[in-house]
Amino acid sequence: MKLIFISIFALYFFAGCGGEIKEVSFANDVKPIIDENCLECHNSEAKMGNLNFEDYEALMNSRYLNRTQPLVISGDPMQSRLYLVTHSENPMIRMPPENFGYDKLSDDEIKTIKVWISEGAKNN
Numbered sequence: 001m002k003l004i005f006i007s008i009f010a011l012y013f014f015a016g017c018g019g020e021i022k023e024v025s026f027a028n029d030v031k032p033i034i035d036e037n038c039l040e041c042h043n044s045e046a047k048m049g050n051l052n053f054e055d056y057e058a059l060m061n062s063r064y065l066n067r068t069q070p071l072v073i074s075g076d077p078m079q080s081r082l083y084l085v086t087h088s089e090n091p092m093i094r095m096p097p098e099n100f101g102y103d104k105l106s107d108d109e110i111k112t113i114k115v116w117i118s119e120g121a122k123n124n
């Protein structure tokens with residue numbers, strides 16, 4: 001009996017420590033990246049390209065110029081401009097724009113956006 005108890009405990013312990021992956025949060029992980037790297041141009045006043053990333057609703061409702069497709073397609077980063085523009089090889093397309101003095105996002109930041117979209121682009 002004691003052995004069973006210890007085994008169950010050990011199982012819980014290792015499951016807890018092992019590869020438990022935290023869900024990406026919009027508010028805690030994605031929004032800070034956007035605030036620091038995108039908001040200067042994509043806010044309700046500047047609204048460059050007709051895009052406003054001030055909050056979740058504004059981001060999800062934004063449409064680039066006269067396109068109808070949203071920037072974020074939940075679950076599908078490869079169709080989501082918000083993700084694609086961050087790592088485009090073409091400096092004319094990549095965001096934030098280097099000709100405005102911005103650095104490319106780090107690999108971690110790009111991955112955070114990708115995982116958030118893959119996980120359903122939730123307002124979490």
Ligand code: HEC
Pocket residue numbers: 034037038039040041042048049051064071081082085086093095096097100102105
């Ligand atoms: C210095 C200003 C500036 C910053 C910072 C900036 N953008 Fe942009 N962005 C623009 C402008 C200007 C356009 C419109 C370009 C055009 O119409 O040719 C644009 C267009 C876009 C588009 C639509 C273009 C397309 O090809 O789909 C997306 C998506 C976008 N930006 C995302 C971002 C993201 C994400 C960030 C931050 C990681 C960001 N932008 C940071 C100025 C900026």
